[in-house]
Amino acid sequence: MNISKENIDALNAVIKLTVEKEDYAGRVDNVLKDYRKRVNMPGFRAGKVPMGVVKKMYGKAVIADEVNKLVSEKIHSYIVDEKLDLLGEPLPSETQELIDFDNSDKFDFVFDVAIAPEMELSLSKRIKLPYYKVEVSEEMFKQQKDSVTGRFGKSEPVEAATEKALVKGNFTQLEGGDVKEGGIAPEDVVLSMAIIKDEDEKAKLMGAKANDVIVFDPKKAFPNDTEISHMLKITKEEAEALTGDFQFTVTEVTEFVEAELNQDLFNQAFGEGVVNSEEEFNARINEDIAKNLEMETEYRFSIDAKEKLMGKVKVDFPEAFLKRWLLATNRDNEKLDADTIDTEMPRFLEDLKWQLIRNNIIKNNDVKVEEADVIEFAKKSAKMQFMQYGLASVPDEHLENYAQEMLKQDEQRRQMAEGAMQEKVIAFIKEAVKVEEKEITRDDFNKLFDTK
Amino acid sequence: MKVIIKPIVTEKMTELGEKLNRFAFVVDKGANKLQIKDAVEELYNVSVESVNTMVYAGKSKSRYTKSGVIVGRTNSFKKAVVTLAEGDTIDFYSNI
Numbered sequence: 001m002n003i004s005k006e007n008i009d010a011l012n013a014v015i016k017l018t019v020e021k022e023d024y025a026g027r028v029d030n031v032l033k034d035y036r037k038r039v040n041m042p043g044f045r046a047g048k049v050p051m052g053v054v055k056k057m058y059g060k061a062v063i064a065d066e067v068n069k070l071v072s073e074k075i076h077s078y079i080v081d082e083k084l085d086l087l088g089e090p091l092p093s094e095t096q097e098l099i100d101f102d103n104s105d106k107f108d109f110v111f112d113v114a115i116a117p118e119m120e121l122s123l124s125k126r127i128k129l130p131y132y133k134v135e136v137s138e139e140m141f142k143q144q145k146d147s148v149t150g151r152f153g154k155s156e157p158v159e160a161a162t163e164k165a166l167v168k169g170n171f172t173q174l175e176g177g178d179v180k181e182g183g184i185a186p187e188d189v190v191l192s193m194a195i196i197k198d199e200d201e202k203a204k205l206m207g208a209k210a211n212d213v214i215v216f217d218p219k220k221a222f223p224n225d226t227e228i229s230h231m232l233k234i235t236k237e238e239a240e241a242l243t244g245d246f247q248f249t250v251t252e253v254t255e256f257v258e259a260e261l262n263q264d265l266f267n268q269a270f271g272e273g274v275v276n277s278e279e280e281f282n283a284r285i286n287e288d289i290a291k292n293l294e295m296e297t298e299y300r301f302s303i304d305a306k307e308k309l310m311g312k313v314k315v316d317f318p319e320a321f322l323k324r325w326l327l328a329t330n331r332d333n334e335k336l337d338a339d340t341i342d343t344e345m346p347r348f349l350e351d352l353k354w355q356l357i358r359n360n361i362i363k364n365n366d367v368k369v370e371e372a373d374v375i376e377f378a379k380k381s382a383k384m385q386f387m388q389y390g391l392a393s394v395p396d397e398h399l400e401n402y403a404q405e406m407l408k409q410d411e412q413r414r415q416m417a418e419g420a421m422q423e424k425v426i427a428f429i430k431e432a433v434k435v436e437e438k439e440i441t442r443d444d445f446n447k448l449f450d451t452k
Numbered sequence: 453m454k455v456i457i458k459p460i461v462t463e464k465m466t467e468l469g470e471k472l473n474r475f476a477f478v479v480d481k482g483a484n485k486l487q488i489k490d491a492v493e494e495l496y497n498v499s500v501e502s503v504n505t506m507v508y509a510g511k512s513k514s515r516y517t518k519s520g521v522i523v524g525r526t527n528s529f530k531k532a533v534v535t536l537a538e539g540d541t542i543d544f545y546s547n548i
Contacts, residue, residue: 050466050469050470050544052543052544052545052546053545056545
């Protein structure tokens with residue numbers, strides 16, 4: 001066994017490895033012995049097959065297998081022993097000769113590796129980063145309030161149809177002013193006044209009361225065929241070909257009413273007894289907005305920090321190698337061919353650079369993620385998920401259980417650990433650099449994202 | 453005189469071959485150990501360390517049939533167990 005490294009340049013190196021017979025003979029024998037016990041061959045009882053025969057049948061395959069294993073083990077331990085900081089994984093070199101397992105018992109392997117570029121990164125108070133505080137505007141407050149009241153609103157029957165009303169009734173197809181025999185006649189159809197496009201048609205329905213009979217052309221009222229096909233319970237093709245008027249008999253007119261600001265709503269929205277008065281309700285809404293905004297601010301800060309640090313650090317990458325590596329690792333992925341990789345390369349390099357910076361920060365500053373951090377992060381993302389379903393206040397123990405459940409899956413766990421790490425790094429950066437707080441309006445804040 | 457008549461291929465001998473590097477042959481009754489050694493060395497291109505020989509007596513076999521009892525004898529033969537020098541081996545399965 002002979003292993004050595006040759007540097008080609010600062011970023012590329014070649015690891016050469018020679019495997020001789022003594023290196024693998026013992027392992028091969030062990031495997032063959034194991035095979036011998038299990039192999040079934042006509043003419044022999046199980047376990048009584050002569051070694052020579054087993055060797056002849058499986059010997060080459062086992063040697064290839066074991067040599068392969070041995071090589072990857074050795075390469076790995078070599079990398080660990082020499083403390084090589086590699087990008088990607090070692091790849092068989094292009095100059096690698098074909099290994100002849102049949103005739104030779106000494107094998108040479110050549111691997112290309114890419115060495116992670118050295119980088120100097122010093123975080124100091126001299127680096128300034130903006131931290132935006134978004135002002136809560138009247139409009140945002142109202143929006144949030146409406147969303148809460150709207151969520152718990154309900155439909156109530158009203159006298160006459162207005163702009164916002166929902167009209168329920170039965171359709172009957174007309175032909176030359178009379179009811180068409182065997183025509184399309186769906187019952188209990190709900191029309192929303194808000195989506196009627198044509199003003200004239202809308203005027204016909206406006207002010208409709210129960211038991212009114214209205215004649216109008218759905219084709220004109222709803223220019224969208226999907227809507228019509230859904231409404232009249234016909235196929236889209238039929239809807240496309242549809243012409244003429246329909247008679248619509250109104251059975252019920254309802255209107256969506258937003259919930260009133262009272263204790264019932266408070267209880268429904270935030271849990272029993274949490275919010276008790278309108279002031280508390282307002283405060284709570286403000287708080288929710290602030291919480292949402294804070295998340296966005298943090299996100300913005302992480303982007304800014306990333307950009308700033310990326311700009312500060314200049315590194316070169318062994319691009320040719322990375323391309324080869326990406327191609328090799330994604331061989332099964334048909335979407336990823338050489339061309340896509342070419343176009344994706346700059347983005348991939350950016351990511352890689354950020355990863356390197358992150359690792360650098362982690363290593364130099366001893367940032368650690370502990371079990372508690374991961375759980376905390378999992379809880380947080382669980383809470384976000386619940387919030388997406390509209391469950392604003394989930395009991396803590398419930399969250400805890402959910403988070404634990406999430407962490408039981410390896411894939412999720414990795415993601416959570418990654419997320420927690422990211423958060424810690426950002427927090428560390430925030431500590432290390434000078435943070436300038438800036439007040440900013442919502443619109444300006446949004447513009448920050450647009451320009452990128 | 454043809455010394456080696458045939459190799460003995462049995463489970464027992466496979467085991468001996470793998471553990472002790474010994475291989476057995478049925479040999480001519482008149483051959484002595486030296487002759488057997490020379491014959492094996494020449495035939496298989498190996499070096500022989502030692503030869504043990506034994507003569508198996510033929511067994512009498514009888515069978516009852518419709519037309520009476522048939523009595524006969526199996527052949528008597530000489531068996532030689534050859535120990536090879538380390539590193540040498542004989543592959544009786546080379547033709548499969």
